[in-house]
Amino acid sequence: xxxxxxxxxxxxxxxxxxxxxxxxxxxxxxxxxxxxxxxxxxxxxxxxxxxxxxxxxxxxxxxxxxxxxxxxxxxxxxxxxxxxxxxxxxxxxxxxxxxxxxxxxxxxxxxxxxxxxxxxxxxxxxxxxxxxxxxxxxxxxxxxxxxxxxxxxxxxxxxxxxxxxxxxxxxxxxxxxxxxxxxxxxxxxxxxxxxxxxxxxxxxxxxxxxxxxxxxxxxxxxxxxxxxxxxxxxxxxxxxxxxxxxxxxxxxxxxxxxxxxxxxxxxxxxxxxxxxxxxxxxxxxxxxxxxxxxxxxxxxxxxxxxxxxxxxxxxxxxxxxxxxxxxxxxxxxxxxxxxxxxxxxxxxxxxxxxxxxxxxxxxxxxxxxxxxxxxxxxxxxxxxxxxxxxxxxxxxxxxxxxxxxxxxxxxxxxxxxxxxxxxxxxxxxxxxxxxxxxxxxxxxxxxxxxxxxxxxxxxxxxxxxxxxxxxxxxxxxxxxxxxxxxxxxxxxxxxxxxxxxxxxxxxxxxxxxxxxxxxxxxxxxxxxxxxxxxxxxxxxxxxxxxxxxxxxxxxxxxxxxxxxxxxxxxxxxxxxxxxxxxxxxxxxxxxxxxxxxxxxxxxxxxxxxxx
Amino acid sequence: xxxxxxxxxxxxxxxxxxxxxxxxxxxxxxxxxxxxxxxxxxxxxxxxxxxxxxxxxxxxxxxxxxxxxxxxxxxxxxxxxxxxxxxxxxxxxxxxxxxxxxxxxxxxxxxxxxxxxxxxxxxxxxxxxxxxxxxxxxxxxxxxxxxxxxxxxxxxxxxxxxxxxxxxxxxxxxxxxxxxxxxxxxxxxxxxxxxxxxxxxxxxxxxxxxxxxxxxxxxxxxxxxxxxxxxxxxxxxxxxxxxxxxxxxxxxxxxxxxxxxxxxxxxxxxxxxxxxxxxxxxxxxxxxxxxxxxxxx
Numbered sequence: 088x089x090x091x092x093x094x095x096x097x098x099x100x101x102x103x104x105x106x107x108x109x110x111x112x113x114x115x116x117x118x119x120x121x122x123x124x125x126x127x128x129x130x131x132x133x134x135x136x137x138x139x140x141x142x143x144x145x146x147x148x149x150x151x152x153x154x155x156x157x158x159x160x161x162x163x164x165x166x167x168x169x170x171x172x173x174x175x176x177x178x179x180x181x182x183x184x185x186x187x188x189x190x191x192x193x194x195x196x197x198x199x200x201x202x203x204x205x206x207x208x209x210x211x212x213x214x215x216x217x218x219x220x221x222x223x224x225x226x227x228x229x230x231x232x233x234x235x236x237x238x239x240x241x242x243x244x245x246x247x248x249x250x251x252x253x254x255x256x257x258x259x260x261x262x263x264x265x266x267x268x269x270x271x272x273x274x275x276x277x278x279x280x281x282x283x284x285x286x287x288x289x290x291x292x293x294x295x296x297x298x299x300x301x302x303x304x305x306x307x308x309x310x311x312x313x314x315x316x317x318x319x320x321x322x323x324x325x326x327x328x329x330x331x332x333x334x335x336x337x338x339x340x341x342x343x344x345x346x347x348x349x350x351x352x353x354x355x356x357x358x359x360x361x362x363x364x365x366x367x368x369x370x371x372x373x374x375x376x377x378x379x380x381x382x383x384x385x386x387x388x389x390x391x392x393x394x395x396x397x398x399x400x401x402x403x404x405x406x407x408x409x410x411x412x413x414x415x416x417x418x419x420x421x422x423x424x425x426x427x428x429x430x431x432x433x434x435x436x437x438x439x440x441x442x443x444x445x446x447x448x449x450x451x452x453x454x455x456x457x458x459x460x461x462x463x464x465x466x467x468x469x470x471x472x473x474x475x476x477x478x479x480x481x482x483x484x485x486x487x488x489x490x491x492x493x494x495x496x497x498x499x500x501x502x503x504x505x506x507x508x509x510x511x512x513x514x515x516x517x518x519x520x521x522x523x524x525x526x527x528x529x530x531x532x533x534x535x536x537x538x539x540x541x542x543x544x545x546x547x548x549x550x551x552x553x554x555x556x557x558x559x560x561x562x563x564x565x566x567x568x569x570x571x572x573x574x575x576x577x578x579x580x581x582x583x584x585x586x587x588x589x590x591x592x593x594x595x596x597x598x599x600x601x602x603x604x605x606x607x608x609x610x611x612x613x614x615x616x617x618x619x620x621x622x623x624x625x626x627x628x629x630x631x632x633x634x635x636x637x638x639x640x641x642x643x644x645x646x647x648x649x650x651x652x653x654x655x656x657x658x659x660x661x662x663x664x665x666x667x668x669x670x671x672x673x674x675x676x677x678x679x680x681x682x683x684x685x686x687x688x689x690x691x692x693x694x695x696x697x698x
Numbered sequence: 699x700x701x702x703x704x705x706x707x708x709x710x711x712x713x714x715x716x717x718x719x720x721x722x723x724x725x726x727x728x729x730x731x732x733x734x735x736x737x738x739x740x741x742x743x744x745x746x747x748x749x750x751x752x753x754x755x756x757x758x759x760x761x762x763x764x765x766x767x768x769x770x771x772x773x774x775x776x777x778x779x780x781x782x783x784x785x786x787x788x789x790x791x792x793x794x795x796x797x798x799x800x801x802x803x804x805x806x807x808x809x810x811x812x813x814x815x816x817x818x819x820x821x822x823x824x825x826x827x828x829x830x831x832x833x834x835x836x837x838x839x840x841x842x843x844x845x846x847x848x849x850x851x852x853x854x855x856x857x858x859x860x861x862x863x864x865x866x867x868x869x870x871x872x873x874x875x876x877x878x879x880x881x882x883x884x885x886x887x888x889x890x891x892x893x894x895x896x897x898x899x900x901x902x903x904x905x906x907x908x909x910x911x912x913x914x915x916x917x918x919x920x921x922x923x924x925x926x927x928x929x930x931x932x933x934x935x936x937x938x939x940x941x942x943x944x945x946x947x948x949x950x951x952x953x954x955x956x957x958x959x960x961x962x963x964x965x966x967x968x969x970x971x972x973x974x975x976x977x978x979x980x981x982x983x984x985x986x987x988x989x990x991x992x993x994x995x
Contacts, residue, residue, distance in 0.1 A: 106705055106708075106906075177856050177908060184705075186906070198881075198882065198883035199881070199883070201883050201885055202865065202881075202883045202884045202885060205883075205884075205885030205886050206885075234885070315702070315703065326715070326718045326719065326722060327718055327721065327722045329748065329749065331748070331749070331751045331753065334751050334780075336749070336750070336751065338749070340749055342718055342747075343718075344711060344715050344887075371749055372746075372749070373745050373746050373748075373749050373750045374745070374746065374750075374919060384703050384707075384708065384711060385703070385707075385711055386710075386711040386712075386714040386715050386718070386747070388749055399722060424883055436892070438888045498886050499888070500885060500886070500888040502890075502892055504894075505869075505890070505892040505893055505894050506869070506882035506890055506892070507882050507883050507884065507885070507888065507889075507890055508882070510883070510885050510886070510888075
């Protein structure tokens with residue numbers, strides 16, 4: 088690169104220019120690292136002395152120098168001669184700064200390649216002219232499409248080994264173009280190069296006069312920055328809600344990054360999936376002048392005019408724009424990178440936007456061999472490196488956009504055994520598959536063995552109808568004291584009653600919900616235990632903090648065919664129709680216990696007279 | 699009308715997002731503060747992320763050999779910005795003079811002991827922590843602290859080879875070691891915020907920043923950076939800060955942030971590695987890999 092131009096760019100400042108992330112991918116040994124080493128060396132982007140030092144090291148070890156060594160910063164990588172992880176290097180052209188991501192080509196390191204590629208805005212696919220299109224060339228091409236990378240060029244490398252033969256280049260071009268078309272990627276250019284000798288990398292050279300297209304460097308400069316996604320509807324996934332009261336700050340700030348669209352003070356907004364509504368009161372910032380508008384890409388914090396209670400993970404959108412989809416069953420395309428295969432009836436964790444939720448694999452529609460683009464049906468699990476179209480199910484509805492509409496809120500990862508093990512895109516909401524919990528309960532009722540003692544016989548003996556009494560409400564509102572008082576009162580009256588006094592904090596219930604995923608598991612156990620108690624003819628009393636309608640539905644489903652009585656304490660947050668008795672705070676435990684006992688009588692759980 | 703985000707805006711937004719993700723995910727979260735420019739920018743970004751507050755404790759590993767101005771600067775801003783500051787130190791090594799400056803250890807072993815090991819044991823809570831009391835201004839010894847499971851670090855990918863392979867959220871195993879080949883994937887701003895018992899996660903909000911970006915941001919935000927980075931008339935300044943015996947100043951007449959930026963953009967340092975003044979790197983054969991796998995920052 089010319090130093091005159093460079094210093095000109097520098098005078099203009101880099102603050103206004105944007106870096107571009109480019110991933111370089113390809114089959115193992117097709118010469119990615121060599122290409123990057125060449126680009127760095129030929130554009131004078133290497134630190135002073137680096138080239139000489141590596142050359143000297145090679146001479147010392149009596150090895151021929153290779154440009155790839157420049158990148159192989161890690162020792163064990165040099166000894167194996169393959170890139171194990173996506174290394175990043177910085178480099179400047181006349182036009183802009185680049186971050187080059189060197190993604191490993193070996194199949195074992197596919198997850199590293201994915202990590203590298205997911206950060207990129209454009210891709211360079213490298214194919215060895217000698218070996219031609221290989222399994223990973225195709226697999227990588229397919230995954231790029233899925234990752235949402237649309238801009239790409241293909242370098243046909245090692246043309247020196249193919250005698251700079253145009254026919255070799257053309258053959259690879261037509262073969263690979265045909266494949267890529269099916270994945271939605273249309274490469275801008277196919278470029279015949281020799282990374283080792285530097286032809287068509289930073290300069291054309293004279294080896295391939297038949298080629299009149301751009302060099303790699305020119306093609307990189309030809310990539311376009313994706314314009315900010317301001318034209319799409321507002322999508323602000325809520326990352327967290329802050330209130331630093333102890334520091335004397337009473338602002339209640341909803342923080343997150345705007346993925347798409349524009350947000351203004353005064354906008355009427357709605358949170359999904361809760362459906363709660365409010366108005367933007369202010370856009371908050373530290374050490375910056377106040378603003379009235381924020382757009383896609385900005386990490387913001389907003390305050391609301393009307394206070395609403397929502398948890399992190401909800402999606403904030405404008406009421407005057409199209410809403411996201413909400414569903415419990417999602418039809419998705421996913422690729423699996425976990426060591427263990429993905430199986431049915433196992434609980435995974437889903438991260439979509441800022442939402443985090445337990446999720447189950449419900450259906451495998453097809454499994455795709457990404458290197459051949461052939462599909463397989465009737466598979467019972469998804470193996471490492473498989474790409475599958477399948478249906479996932481969560482316990483509660485999740486807000487998202489189909490990937491074809493808004494990519495940013497239509498992609499997700501799956502966690503297995505603490506680590507990200509899969510990633511994918513949501514195709515659409517799935518509506519007609521059977522509900523997982525209902526299916527489980529049906530199965531359970533079918534296989535539950537019972538004696539000849541019927542519920543009626545139990546009722547006759549105990550003089551009561553069994554039910555689950557759930558006391559719901561915010562933490563620290565005296566729910567446990569009420570539960571205890573109620574148990575004692577009923578016990579004294581000779582009833583078959585039990586207070587399941589599981590300390591919520593034992594299971595992480597008192598912590599911020601977003602910090603753990605155990606809550607659904609706690610509720611599942613509670614539902615199963617409740618079912619045993621109600622089946623046995625007992626009155627079971629329990630308390631749950633911040634129970635929401637979906638969680639209540641989980642309890643009801645699991646307790647089926649047992650009955651339920653829901654007591655809402657204070658600002659319980661449930662729909663009025665869900666609550667059988669509403670109690671105000673502060674509670675007087677014995678008085679409140681009397682009210683609940685009266686309701687049990689009214690509803691004939693505890694009949695005063697019976698025949 | 700749409701405003702265009704500058705490169706610094708983009709970097710800032712990403713770092714803020716990562717910091718908020720860390721705060722949301724880790725109950726036992728700590729941020730390392732070396733007093734240098736990178737971790738001070740990180741601290742500033744935390745104030746951005748949390749609207750003027752720093753709700754995460756900061757940890758400084760004080761080898762006992764830091765350049766004295768660093769300690770002064772640390773204490774001044776810890777009080778001013780109301781930071782919950784924790785200091786870790788290998789008191790035993792200092793007492794028995796098991797150090798390089800005392801002539802008893804090589805640079806590399808000294809670094810491993812006074813920094814890596816101290817960090818590891820202070821993070822885990824096995825060793826005492828000294829917490830700043832804002833009323834008295836003194837540091838008070840605390841024993842039996844809970845282990846930190848999320849550790850925010852100011853490492854940048856452009857510093858040297860091994861750092862360019864870090865993830866934003868990099869899990870470390872039960873021995874604090876880094877298994878580079880087996881790192882879980884990270885995509886689309888979804889990070890590995892879960893961790894198995896006994897392990898912890900290193901969080902790198904500055905991974906995409908370059909040395910030049912750091913200085914440009916210091917200038918834009920007017921961040922009060924320690925003045926060891928500037929020439930005060932003798933034609934020398936520090937480019938990178940560390941322990942006094944192993945960190946040398948470089949020849950430079952840059953006296954303020956603007957001049958440092960000019961020097962990095964087009965001047966004498968535009969092609970020279972930042973850590974060239976650090977002696978332990980040379981002993982490690984040119985990379986920090988050995989130190990870093992064993993827990994070095």
